[in-house]
Amino acid sequence: MVTTKPDDRGRETADQAGPGGPARPSRRGLLAGAGLFGAGAVAGGLTGYFTHSGGQAAAGGGDTELGQQTVPFYGAHQAGIITPAQDRLAFGTMNVVDGTSRADLRDLLQEWTTAAARMTAGHLVGEESDPAAPPVDTGEAVGSPVSRLTITVGYGPALFDGRFGLAGRKPSALADLPPLPNENLDPDYTGGDLCVQACSDNPLVAFHAVRNLARIGMGVVAHNWMELGFGRTSTTSAAQATPRNLLGFKDGTRNLKAEQVDLLDKHVWVGTETDQPWLRGGSYLVARKIKMFIENWDRDYLQDQENVIGRAKVSGAPLSGGSEFTTPDFAKAGADGQPAIPADSHVRLASPEHNGGIHILRRGYSFTDGIDPQAGTLLGGLFFIGFMKSPSQFIKLQTSLATDALNEYIHHTGSAVFAVQPGLRPGQHYGDALFA
Amino acid sequence: MVTTKPDDRGRETADQAGPGGPARPSRRGLLAGAGLFGAGAVAGGLTGYFTHSGGQAAAGGGDTELGQQTVPFYGAHQAGIITPAQDRLAFGTMNVVDGTSRADLRDLLQEWTTAAARMTAGHLVGEESDPAAPPVDTGEAVGSPVSRLTITVGYGPALFDGRFGLAGRKPSALADLPPLPNENLDPDYTGGDLCVQACSDNPLVAFHAVRNLARIGMGVVAHNWMELGFGRTSTTSAAQATPRNLLGFKDGTRNLKAEQVDLLDKHVWVGTETDQPWLRGGSYLVARKIKMFIENWDRDYLQDQENVIGRAKVSGAPLSGGSEFTTPDFAKAGADGQPAIPADSHVRLASPEHNGGIHILRRGYSFTDGIDPQAGTLLGGLFFIGFMKSPSQFIKLQTSLATDALNEYIHHTGSAVFAVQPGLRPGQHYGDALFA
Numbered sequence: 076m077v078t079t080k081p082d083d084r085g086r087e088t089a090d091q092a093g094p095g096g097p098a099r100p101s102r103r104g105l106l107a108g109a110g111l112f113g114a115g116a117v118a119g120g121l122t123g124y125f126t127h128s129g130g131q132a133a134a135g136g137g138d139t140e141l142g143q144q145t146v147p148f149y150g151a152h153q154a155g156i157i158t159p160a161q162d163r164l165a166f167g168t169m170n171v172v173d174g175t176s177r178a179d180l181r182d183l184l185q186e187w188t189t190a191a192a193r194m195t196a197g198h199l200v201g202e203e204s205d206p207a208a209p210p211v212d213t214g215e216a217v218g219s220p221v222s223r224l225t226i227t228v229g230y231g232p233a234l235f236d237g238r239f240g241l242a243g244r245k246p247s248a249l250a251d252l253p254p255l256p257n258e259n260l261d262p263d264y265t266g267g268d269l270c271v272q273a274c275s276d277n278p279l280v281a282f283h284a285v286r287n288l289a290r291i292g293m294g295v296v297a298h299n300w301m302e303l304g305f306g307r308t309s310t311t312s313a314a315q316a317t318p319r320n321l322l323g324f325k326d327g328t329r330n331l332k333a334e335q336v337d338l339l340d341k342h343v344w345v346g347t348e349t350d351q352p353w354l355r356g357g358s359y360l361v362a363r364k365i366k367m368f369i370e371n372w373d374r375d376y377l378q379d380q381e382n383v384i385g386r387a388k389v390s391g392a393p394l395s396g397g398s399e400f401t402t403p404d405f406a407k408a409g410a411d412g413q414p415a416i417p418a419d420s421h422v423r424l425a426s427p428e429h430n431g432g433i434h435i436l437r438r439g440y441s442f443t444d445g446i447d448p449q450a451g452t453l454l455g456g457l458f459f460i461g462f463m464k465s466p467s468q469f470i471k472l473q474t475s476l477a478t479d480a481l482n483e484y485i486h487h488t489g490s491a492v493f494a495v496q497p498g499l500r501p502g503q504h505y506g507d508a509l510f511a
Numbered sequence: 512m513v514t515t516k517p518d519d520r521g522r523e524t525a526d527q528a529g530p531g532g533p534a535r536p537s538r539r540g541l542l543a544g545a546g547l548f549g550a551g552a553v554a555g556g557l558t559g560y561f562t563h564s565g566g567q568a569a570a571g572g573g574d575t576e577l578g579q580q581t582v583p584f585y586g587a588h589q590a591g592i593i594t595p596a597q598d599r600l601a602f603g604t605m606n607v608v609d610g611t612s613r614a615d616l617r618d619l620l621q622e623w624t625t626a627a628a629r630m631t632a633g634h635l636v637g638e639e640s641d642p643a644a645p646p647v648d649t650g651e652a653v654g655s656p657v658s659r660l661t662i663t664v665g666y667g668p669a670l671f672d673g674r675f676g677l678a679g680r681k682p683s684a685l686a687d688l689p690p691l692p693n694e695n696l697d698p699d700y701t702g703g704d705l706c707v708q709a710c711s712d713n714p715l716v717a718f719h720a721v722r723n724l725a726r727i728g729m730g731v732v733a734h735n736w737m738e739l740g741f742g743r744t745s746t747t748s749a750a751q752a753t754p755r756n757l758l759g760f761k762d763g764t765r766n767l768k769a770e771q772v773d774l775l776d777k778h779v780w781v782g783t784e785t786d787q788p789w790l791r792g793g794s795y796l797v798a799r800k801i802k803m804f805i806e807n808w809d810r811d812y813l814q815d816q817e818n819v820i821g822r823a824k825v826s827g828a829p830l831s832g833g834s835e836f837t838t839p840d841f842a843k844a845g846a847d848g849q850p851a852i853p854a855d856s857h858v859r860l861a862s863p864e865h866n867g868g869i870h871i872l873r874r875g876y877s878f879t880d881g882i883d884p885q886a887g888t889l890l891g892g893l894f895f896i897g898f899m900k901s902p903s904q905f906i907k908l909q910t911s912l913a914t915d916a917l918n919e920y921i922h923h924t925g926s927a928v929f930a931v932q933p934g935l936r937p938g939q940h941y942g943d944a945l946f947a
Contacts, residue, residue: 206814214759297887323650378642448699451733
């Protein structure tokens with residue numbers, strides 16, 4: 076709450092907003108910020124850092140040349156999909172507040188565009204110009220390297236329920252996922268009218284992005300749920316070693332890669348098959364919070380773990396032989412005549428070979444929510460994010476995984492699906508095509 | 512649970528442990544690991560990375576020269592106290608399981624020593640040598656740079672309650688904190704028989720350390736609570752800019768610094784004043800989970816935020832003038848005759864000048880637990896860690912903060928205190944002096 080204090084520095088101060096403060100301080104702030112700096116201007120002069128005028132780069136492990144890299148905001152597709160996965164994730168979903176009009180929502184998406192373009196370029200949402208107003212930017216990222224920040228926005232099925240005149244714009248493929256095997260969903264981690272996926276090599280920068288977009292939306296949107304992620308599924312080619320998930324296994328060996336343009340067109344980017352032209356060049360994002368029963372897994376024998384996954388733990392090689400990137404030979408038999416890659420192994424059941432050639436682009440992160448206070452066990456696992464041309468791809472894969480041996484060690488506890496619009500050109504805004 | 516699978520690679524496999532698997536797979540594993548490599552040996556050959564034989568460095572933002580740095584495990588004090596604060600924290604507390612004997616606990620502390628020395632040197636807990644046993648190391652850090660990992664172990668007051676014959680070893684200064692101003696403690700985030708503070712520039716490496724120590728302790732200790740942290744309080748001198756907390760303000764400007772040896776001796780390291788010689792050269796760790804009411808703060812006017820803290824937000828300069836590292840002039844009056852640094856400002860009430868010259872070494876991190884599902888607000892704030900010669904220092908400071916203007920925006924929701932034994936020489940183990 077805003078309280079009025081003695082102004083000990085001679086500035087005029089007054090609580091002009093009344094009790095509770097201004098509901099939406101952001102628009103004024105954003106415009107002030109834009110007015111001070113204009114599009115693309117850099118405050119301070121330290122490219123690649125979030126700076127106020129006179130700001131200074133902060134210490135930190137991300138404080139390297141890599142940390143100062145930016146990812147272009149504008150392009151055919153939104154950044155954060157085929158962008159090589161950054162190290163950290165902040166994923167937030169929000170619901171539109173009751174009473175919000177179509178125009179309010181559209182305005183918010185425009186403001187989000189301006190703010191996202193600024194932040195991904197390493198600028199604050201805006202500079203502070205008025206001591207008697209809430210700060211335009213929450214400030215925690217000042218001095219932090221931008222660390223390849225990307226912001227990716229998606230629209231949930233409920234956004235098209237008629238509140239905003241968008242019922243006729245709903246893609247027929249966009250719907251809440253049906254009940255699927257091995258899920259035990261927590262209503263506190265499902266759905267959302269909107270999602271914001273912020274990825275960066277610096278968790279503070281990713282958190283700052285979601286926080287500031289929510290703040291700009293105060294009174295129009297409210298947080299639904301959020302998760303931070305660390306570690307990640309590999310989305311790049313084999314130049315560097317594949318990261319590992321909390322099972323201790325490499326994750327992403329057979330994932331689609333950014334350079335596989337033909338496969339991305341076939342499996343990830345929405346094309347002319349959609350009934351909603353505004354979504355062409357976009358994608359669908361499926362998010363699943365997957366809890367691992369970590370202590371059970373940690374008591375399992377190495378060989379059993381490898382049979383569950385279908386790969387060797389250390390090398391990542393398929394149990395049919397070879398090295399990590401050897402194509403699994405699902406037909407190969409072991410010495411005992413049984414399949415070398417077990418029939419109920421995760422790698423077999425999730426494979427394109429087992430699913431009519433389906434691929435998705437996975438972009439998951441490890442997460443932990445601390446300790447279950449009743450059980451004294453770790454709450455953690457994989458925050459799965461997949462991008463695909465249609466949610467039906469995920470539905471098919473997860474249905475195939477009904478007999479996955481890994482199901483003994485995991486449960487899906489959160490779930491959401493979003494339509495991710497295509498990228499923007501300078502001057503365009505989120506929602507332009509959707510609302511047109 | 513351990514399930515026996517067809518052995519498709521011709522290895523002998525048997526579930527020798529019976530239902531539920533072995534309760535404590537760790538000791539055999541640890542010894543096997545030590546046997547294979549010996550103390551100080553490097554597996555693989557990639558110094559500074561967690562490697563299995565044949566392991567490969569993983570991709571990532573920490574994958575830099577800095578990422579490969581190790582912090583010495585042995586020394587006069589435990590690492591992780593005056594070590595320049597790494598970017599990420601995993602802080603776990605554990606309780607000793609009912610029925611554990613004094614010998615069991617002592618054995619565990621010895622095993623933890625071996626494992627901590629290995630991990631902080633960039634080695635796995637051990638190498639895998641038996642496919643028909645649980646893996647010795649959980650594996651998720653394989654290929655990750657060690658990223659200055661430190662592990663710091665502490666003993667809570669309850670450890671000295673007589674279960675382990677340690678009642679006579681309890682330092683008189685070690686006791687649960689009394690009720691303090693502005694706290695609303697969640698029992699799920701208080702206390703603990705033991706704590707493990709793992710810090711690293713890579714969150715996966717910090718998490719791996721706590722997970723593996725807990726795993727080694729299966730059957731002897733169980734998780735109590737855990738928190739991950741990002742961002743941090745500054746603990747180094749002004750060579751780099753001071754990081755910011757989620758209030759958007761610089762944090763740690765006046766903190767004790769590692770090079771202030773005299774002040775550390777006076778305020779941080781336990782000396783001859785203790786009634787327990789085993790603790791000399793150690794310290795006390797006070798942990799406080801401090802929830803920020805972020806949305807309220809974000810609606811507050813910039814000038815009010817600055818008056819609450821007592822510093823300018825962007826520059827960090829005290830409101831009495833100067834620049835960030837200018838000593839605050841608490842006597843200075845503003846134009847209106849009121850103190851330039853308000854009487855209820857945080858910086859004034861927490862200052863040594865206001866507290867009889869008391870200093871502590873703060874080593875806090877930002878945290879978030881996602882969204883409050885009822886309120887739709889961010890759950891996040893500062894995970895405060897302070898090191899001090901006696902918990903009475905924290906009690907005095909927090910009592911002084913009873914009238915802190917910042918209390919409108921924060922609550923302390925978690926609390927714990929631990930005695931942190933001094934450092935070890937090679938060959939020594941945690942608990943040697945405590946149990947001697």
